[in-house]
Amino acid sequence: MSGNQAPVGGAVSHDLLGAIGGVPVPSTDVVVDAQDVDKWFGKLHVLKGVSLQVRRQEVVVVIGASGSGKTTFIRCVNHLEKIQKGRIFVNGHLIGYREVEGRLVEDREKNIARQRQEIGMVFQRFNLFPHKTALENIIEAPIEVRGTPRDEAIEMGRALLLRVGLAAKETAYPAQLSGGQQQRVAIARALAMKPALMLFDEPTSALDPEMIGEVLEVMKELAREGMTMIVVTHEMGFAREVADRVVMMDDGQIIEDGTPEHFFTNPTHDRTKSFLSKIL
Amino acid sequence: MNFNFDDFLPFTFQPSTALIGGLAITIYAAIIAQLLGVALGILAALGGRSRNPIINTISGFYVWIFRGTPVLVQILLLYTGLPVLLGIDLFPRLYELGPIDFRGAVVAGILALGVNEGAYMSEIVRAGILSVDPGQAEAAKSLGMTPRKTMRRIVLPQALRVIVPPLGNEFNNMLKTTSLMSVIGVGELLRVATDRSSSTFRPFEPLLGVCVYYLALTTIWGFIQGRIEKRLGVGQATGEPVLGFWARMLSIRTGRHAEGPMR
Numbered sequence: 001m002s003g004n005q006a007p008v009g010g011a012v013s014h015d016l017l018g019a020i021g022g023v024p025v026p027s028t029d030v031v032v033d034a035q036d037v038d039k040w041f042g043k044l045h046v047l048k049g050v051s052l053q054v055r056r057q058e059v060v061v062v063i064g065a066s067g068s069g070k071t072t073f074i075r076c077v078n079h080l081e082k083i084q085k086g087r088i089f090v091n092g093h094l095i096g097y098r099e100v101e102g103r104l105v106e107d108r109e110k111n112i113a114r115q116r117q118e119i120g121m122v123f124q125r126f127n128l129f130p131h132k133t134a135l136e137n138i139i140e141a142p143i144e145v146r147g148t149p150r151d152e153a154i155e156m157g158r159a160l161l162l163r164v165g166l167a168a169k170e171t172a173y174p175a176q177l178s179g180g181q182q183q184r185v186a187i188a189r190a191l192a193m194k195p196a197l198m199l200f201d202e203p204t205s206a207l208d209p210e211m212i213g214e215v216l217e218v219m220k221e222l223a224r225e226g227m228t229m230i231v232v233t234h235e236m237g238f239a240r241e242v243a244d245r246v247v248m249m250d251d252g253q254i255i256e257d258g259t260p261e262h263f264f265t266n267p268t269h270d271r272t273k274s275f276l277s278k279i280l
Numbered sequence: 281m282n283f284n285f286d287d288f289l290p291f292t293f294q295p296s297t298a299l300i301g302g303l304a305i306t307i308y309a310a311i312i313a314q315l316l317g318v319a320l321g322i323l324a325a326l327g328g329r330s331r332n333p334i335i336n337t338i339s340g341f342y343v344w345i346f347r348g349t350p351v352l353v354q355i356l357l358l359y360t361g362l363p364v365l366l367g368i369d370l371f372p373r374l375y376e377l378g379p380i381d382f383r384g385a386v387v388a389g390i391l392a393l394g395v396n397e398g399a400y401m402s403e404i405v406r407a408g409i410l411s412v413d414p415g416q417a418e419a420a421k422s423l424g425m426t427p428r429k430t431m432r433r434i435v436l437p438q439a440l441r442v443i444v445p446p447l448g449n450e451f452n453n454m455l456k457t458t459s460l461m462s463v464i465g466v467g468e469l470l471r472v473a474t475d476r477s478s479s480t481f482r483p484f485e486p487l488l489g490v491c492v493y494y495l496a497l498t499t500i501w502g503f504i505q506g507r508i509e510k511r512l513g514v515g516q517a518t519g520e521p522v523l524g525f526w527a528r529m530l531s532i533r534t535g536r537h538a539e540g541p542m543r
Binding site for chain 1: 413414416418419420421422423424425426427429432433438519
């Protein structure tokens, strides 16, 4: 289905963020500051005191086995999941909660929605809106949430589609696109809100092998241009090549946090060694 | 047997002004009551999902009461019961709205049918909302949409595909349920037939005559519904074939499935 696209690698133009007017600048140097986060699903303790800082323009790759809490953790960062203990700050704002006398009280929906505008999210299953075309998917939130004039939003949407290599698919509905194409539209959709931070939740796990490359290529380009990113993935090649830091989660905790070199050549934790030996 | 064609044929095919009027009332009462039902159904369905316990309880109570009691009793309670209870002439003989006069009984009938319908529609809307992948709402929220905007722009439009087929069924029902308004003296189709038979003492012919009209209405509606469903299927992979008018009417399964993703 992607036969009419330029070959992988050439499909992505070299200023993805140019399409949204340059690299969005976070207002703080530490974009994400998660402090001692605990979460339970009923009796199941899924996050056990997770702390993580992500600096401006940093790419952090989170790895770990299924059930280690990595997806749950990044879903907490934009408050798609509630937390029971700890604090998560993005761009200096406490996410999802207000502090009342030292206790966390869930914030009003309006405030949570405003905070999420700064945080782009890309899902494993794309979650494109099936009743809207590729372009309509991208311009929906800028128009409805940011109040961007329609003409302006369309211009930006087209520029984004061009730069993820899908200019010809403007009027296609998601069902008419391949998985890789859908995920590239989903990335463009998230970028259209000019987020200071992008979260990727296993963005290539639902893709056929031949489509993984085209999505990773877009993500690599984003990283090169200076987007701040947290990426949950099993793509070790991506981690090695693009990550500034790799974080290993196991049983709801971060057990290792270091550069890719450290990670792939000299991991300290036995659990990391055995995980890498299985996956590499 | 003495079926009187000389009674049946002119009554049915050379309709009196009373019959034409009855047809008009049947059609517009059904449309307005159904619209009211859809509006109330959406409100009740959203109320049922609300985090506010008071709104939640009111929605649940509404559905429970109006689905649990006969609509004919509700019509009588509203039109004949309530004015006596309150001592207020709630439904005067005529409402004057500019150039249009509404008979009070018609207003009461439409109101009762609509409120009753809302209780059924709320279940249909609820099922429609539940049919939408939760990932859709998550994607909308992650783009900064408020829950209200998420519902209106993303979830409800997708729920529509699931809501419309049973909604069409409800309207088919509504076209016929308007006949209950005859008991409070509304001159809709059935009332015209019974009025006629009380002067000719031949109930069978006019009753059969209005059946022709009801059947025509529901048949035309079936055709329109098929068109609407086809339109809603555009651009979306449902994995389910969209059945045409005759296929649905005759319950024919084609066995050929439209292309769509495997679930």
